[in-house]
Amino acid sequence: MQAFDYVAPKSLSEAVSLLEQKGERARVLSGGTDLIVQVRENRRDVDLIVDGKKVAELMELSFDSQSGLTLGACVPCVRFYEDAQISQLYPGLNDAALLIGGTQIQNRASFGGNLCNSSPAADSIPALIAHSAVCLIAGSGGTHTVAVEDFCTGPGRNVLGPKELLVSFHVPPPPKHFGAHYLRFIPRNEMDIAVVGCGASLEMESDLRTVKKARVSLGAVAPTPLLVAEAAAALEGRELDDSAIENAAAAARAAARPITDMRGTEEYRVHLAGVLTRRALETSLERAKED
Amino acid sequence: MNPTEVMEPAKTDVEKKYKVIGTRPIRHDGVDKVTGRAVYGADVQLPGMLHGKVLRSPHAHANIKSINTAKAEALYGVKAVMTAADFPDAGSRTANLGELGEVPLKPMCDNVMASDKAVYHGHAVAAVAATSPHIAEEALKLIEVDYEVLPPVMDVLKAMDEDSPLVHEDLYTDELGEKSSKPSNVASHTRHVKGDLSQGFAAADHVLEREYRCATVHQGYIEPHAATAMWNPDGYLTMWVTTQGAFTVRTSVHQILDIPVSKLKVIPTEIGGGFGGKIPVYGEPVAAVLSRKARRPVKVVMDRTEVFLATGPTSGSYVKLKMGVTNEGRITAAETMLAYEAGGYPGSIVALGGICMFAPYNIDNTTIDMYDVVVNKPKTAAYRAPGAPNSEFAVECMLDEFCQILDMDPMEIRLKNGAKEGDIQSHGIPHPRIGCLETTEAARDCEHYQTPLEGPNRGRGVASGYWVNAGLTSSVTARLNGDGTVTLQEGSTDIGGTRTSIAMQLAEVLGIPVEDVVPSVVDTDSVGYTEVTGGSRVTFATGWAAYNAGQAIKSQLIEQAAEIWKVDEDQVSLADGVITTTNGDSRSMTIKELAADLSQKGIDVGSRETVTPQNHGGAYATHVVDVEVDPDTGKVTILRYTAVQDAGRAIHPSYVEGQMQGGVVQGIGWALNEEYFYNKDGLLMNASFLDYRMPTSLDLPMIETIIVEVPNPGHPYGVRGVGEVPIVPPQAAISNAIARAVGVRLGDLPMSPQTVVKALSAKS
Structure with missing residues (x-):
């Protein structure tokens, strides 16, 4: 490991200007649960670490019934799930926040860091996609937005330019009769990376049987987390019975194009994509009924 | 439900009553360990100490054509660089590894650092000592190695x-005592071979033949x-090592570096599991050579x-097993072939796999063929009952299959065939007094086994x-202090609480509280030769040395008291820490009083003891487990687990239970998730606790334990x-x-x- 510099800017503009100076040799630090390990294990070379945790916009966590949720990129999981109102309004995100690492990791790790690390198996990304989250990105040219499902471009790669940083997520306010769920499969009960992860959300008609809108997202079955539009299409406008759920699960299996590695075979991951889609939808429905 | 239940002592031992043995005192090293004060391998700090790092082969199999270390040597802060060329030529010398036997030295040296070829991914090829680990x-990145990559x-x-x-062009098979003509x-x-297989199978009503595989774990x-070496300019080498055997490290380093043992002192640190x-050495000789070259501790x-x-x-491993049973459940014959990976150099533990395989049963006709096979993986080392889980797994699975065929209770088939004293084992040696049947009976009768299991997908x-188990050599040195306590120095590094379990045996002899014995693990210059902490031998053998030391101190105290009281020694006795006359004149003094008196007089009381x-x-052990299988994901949840085991005599029952629970946990990991995962090029892809999935506490129920005590007649306390x-x-x-939960039998x-999912879908 080589020596590197560390700066904690106090404002967004200062952070952007630091990134402008160092370009690809700089890296934004959020919780550091991925970045510090990568640097220590010689998997990433950096000259400058820019700590985002002193920038107000990156640490914002707020909810407004009109505009929805603002979730700063560096907000740790613990702040999310300890906020009684927000954690209840966004149950899929809450599932993910509670699944990432153990308590010590959750005190540091953030949704923003998880997304920018861009692992195909990241736990928070399918949950963000299920909740239709949008990223606010800042650079020298100002800010722009990107839907979370369009953010990752490959394992460890994403749309961020070398001089840009993720500021926050914006998630619409949950509609009526809404439920969401994220779950993953791991061979152990903790301390593991998803073999497959699945986020789902359902907005039901007032009969609580017909699906108005659905979103299904899969992790660890492709180079990037996937939004499975075919699964939503199999559900929207239909009654959510066993056959509809099976059609969505089949769509998930068809969309999955995983690899075989030490965490699971291709065949097993395709199978799990179907199992988890079914389970994610069933729990989302229960939550929508309680909503 | 009481997780722990100690069985009544067996009838053979009713006459014994103990004061210290069988109690659960707080361990002597406990405070240091829970407060973080205990010094482990990596905690050693010396003035001027350098940090060594090892360059490792990125290939599973490659000839090393050249190594250029010039750029690394030139880097600021680097004080020494070494390769295998810095070791003395191993020639045809051999090394004695105690429990692991006599082994040629060349492969041992090459495993520490590859000379001509790397035979596994991660094989050490060079090392650097510098002023900081970074x-x-x-x-290391500046060392240039020219590899010729091999399949x-x-x-x-x-x-x-x-x-x-x-893997080695010059390895020839030792084929039943003959050397093969072709390398292999x-x-x-x-x-x-025992009995006659064809007769045995002819007598069987049911014969099964199956294959079983265990992944590398x-x-x-x-x-x-962690190892720290300080090689002084006068030629004396001191090493601080986390090891199961300080003397084994001394022997190995002495042989690899060809220096006299008298110039080598090994100080064992605390050890966090082994x-x-x-037992083998890895960084120890490397640290020594770097220290010699840099003239600083490394x-x-x-x-x-x-x-x-x-x-x-x-x-x-690969195990092929064929067994036959009668309709009554009597095993008539067993034929097996065991092939064990040795890793990159010969010397797997297949022989013990063979010896243990059929030992729970009395089978008249058995043939066991054992193969020790090199592959491009790290050189295997001992692992808790080395070799036994691989082979016994096959027998125990097949017996259960027979139970289903015969509609017989699994305990019944085990009791029907269970081994007892005098039965001849498959390698020709008769069993001594063993607790096989008693253990199985206790498992059959336990509350867990007697409680029916209900629910879908459960079994x-x-x-x-x-x-x-093992005996081997152990030594202690004990000295009575002026305050009546006993200082006990021992050569066995303490992994499982053995300071206390050894001290308890000395305390029992003298009838003093175990807190009045002060045990310490000392270096190779300060106690007699002691073999490794392995083979489940320390409480047995080192405990016996402490027992002898207690007896020696006891007779010295009696001798001294007799002298003071002017009576014959046979008129003095010692019990419960008090010395008394037995001639009726009612004189007595405590050990503490006598110790103070002797100390004033300058009389030393103590003993050095070595036993083999x-x-x-x-x-023997019999286990009962309840599982639930998720048929959609294949995940197996352990609902309840009970381990029953013959301890002979449980000196410190909590430590016995801890060993039982720890062994079960490692067995569960081995069963469900642990494996070395290699890619097609032979590179290890899961070299981390994240992806090498050992169970965590969240994956386990409380492991219930039942200790059975069938005393070992070969030990003073059994x-x-x-x-x-x-x-x-x-x-x-x-x-x-x-198999009983979801109807699929898994042998791999x-x-x-x-x-599990694959097997379930193949079934349906």
Whole structure:
């Protein structure tokens, strides 16, 4: 490991200007649960670490019934799930926040860091996609937005330019009769990376049987987390019975194009994509009924 | 429900009543360990100390054509660089590894650092000592190694093929005592024959033949290897090492570096687990050579990845088994072939796999063929009951299959065939007094087994296990202090609470509280020769040395008291820490009073003891497990687990229970998820605790324990080793439970969720 510099800017503009100076040799630090390990294990070379945790916009966590949720990129999981109102309004995100690492990791790790690390198996990304989250990105040219499902471009790669940083997520306010769920499969009960992860959300008609809108997202079955539009299409406008759920699960299996590695075979991951889609939808429905 | 239940002592031992033995005192090293004061391998700090780092092969199999270290040597902060060329020529010398026997020195040296070829991914090829670990790491990147990459062979059966790539061009098979004419990856083939197989199978009503495989698994001790060396200019070398055997390290380093043992002192640090994996040397000779070259102390600490890549996993294995039983459930014959991976150099533990395989049963006709096979994986090391889980897994699974065919209770078939004293084992040796039947009976009668299991996708599995245990040499030095306490120096590094279990045996002899014995683990200059902490032998053998020391102190005290009281020694006795006359004149004094008096007079009371006991006696265990299988994901949840085991005599029952629980946990990991995962190029892809999936506390229920006590007649207190046998039954117990839960029999380990799903879909 080589020596590197560390700066904690106090404002967004200062952070952007630091990134402008160092370009690809700089890296934004959020919780550091991925970045510090990568640097220590010689998997990433950096000259400058820019700590985002002193920038107000990156640490914002707020909810407004009109505009929805603002979730700063560096907000740790613990702040999310300890906020009684927000954690209840966004149950899929809450599932993910509670699944990432153990308590010590959750005190540091953030949704923003998880997304920018861009692992195909990241736990928070399918949950963000299920909740239709949008990223606010800042650079020298100002800010722009990107839907979370369009953010990752490959394992460890994403749309961020070398001089840009993720500021926050914006998630619409949950509609009526809404439920969401994220779950993953791991061979152990903790301390593991998803073999497959699945986020789902359902907005039901007032009969609580017909699906108005659905979103299904899969992790660890492709180079990037996937939004499975075919699964939503199999559900929207239909009654959510066993056959509809099976059609969505089949769509998930068809969309999955995983690899075989030490965490699971291709065949097993395709199978799990179907199992988890079914389970994610069933729990989302229960939550929508309680909503 | 009481998780722990100690059985009444067996009838053979009713006359004995103990004061200290069988109690549960707080361990002597407990405060240091819970307050973080205890010094482990990586905690050693010396003035001017350098940090050593090791360069490792990125290939599974490659000739090393050249190594250029010039750029690394030139880096600021680098004080020494070494390669295998810095070791003296091993020639045809051999090294004695005690429990592991006599081994040629060249492979041992080459495993520490590759000379001409790298034979596994992560094999050490060079090392650097620098003023900081970061500089040492950077220097490694500057070392240029020219490799000629060769095709690797990773599978034990493929390695046995005629046309397999050869791990060593100069390895010839020792084929039943004859050397083969052609080089091969098979280092040896040995055989045990008892009775007549054809007669045995002719008498059987049912015959099964199956194949069983175990993946390569690691011991997973929590503390990585660490060694610090200070090679003084006067030629004296001092080493601080986390090891299972300070004397074994001394012997190994003495042989590899060809220096006299008298110039080498090994100081064992506290040790964070070993399970057999901290018997071989890795960074120790490297730190020594770097220290000699740099003329400064050098510490070499592995990280977890290095531990997985380059230190002892246990053998992956292939077992073929054919057994026959009568309609009444009597086993008539068993024929088996065991092929164990040795890793990159010969010397798997297949022989013990053979010896233990059928030891829980009395079978008249058996043939066991054993193959030791090299593959491009790290050189295997001992791992808790080394060799036994692989082979006994096969027997225990097949017995359960027979139970289903015969509609027979799993305990019944085990009791019907169970081994007892005098039965001849498959390698021709009769069993001594063993507790096989008593253990199985206790398992059959326990509350867990007697409580029916209900619910879908749930099943109960049973399996037994045997481990041979070890005796070997142990030494202690004991001295009575002026305040009546006893200082006890011992050569056995303390992994499982043995300071206390040894001290308890000395305290029992003198009738003093164990807190009045002050045990310490000392260096190789300060106590007599002591073999490794392994083979479940320390409480048995080192405890015996302490027993002898207690007896010696007792007779010295009686002698001194007789002198003071002017009576014959046979008129003085010592009990409960008090010395009294037995001639009726009612004189008495406490050990403390006598000790103070003797101390004033300058009379030393103490003893040096060395023992090499032979009759260590084997250990038996029977386990019961309830599982639930998720048929959609294949995940297996352990609902309830009970381990029953013969401890001979439980000196400190909490430590016995801890060993039983620890063995079960490692067995569960081995059963369900642990495996070395290699890519097609033979590179290890899961060298971390993240992806090498050992169970966490969240994956386990409380492991219930039942201690059975069938005293070992080969020990003054009846002790049997307890540390290893509990890792033997879990794999088969879980496989049998899965079979009864969802109707698929899994003979390949690990039984990971994806293999369960695959088997379920193949069935439907």
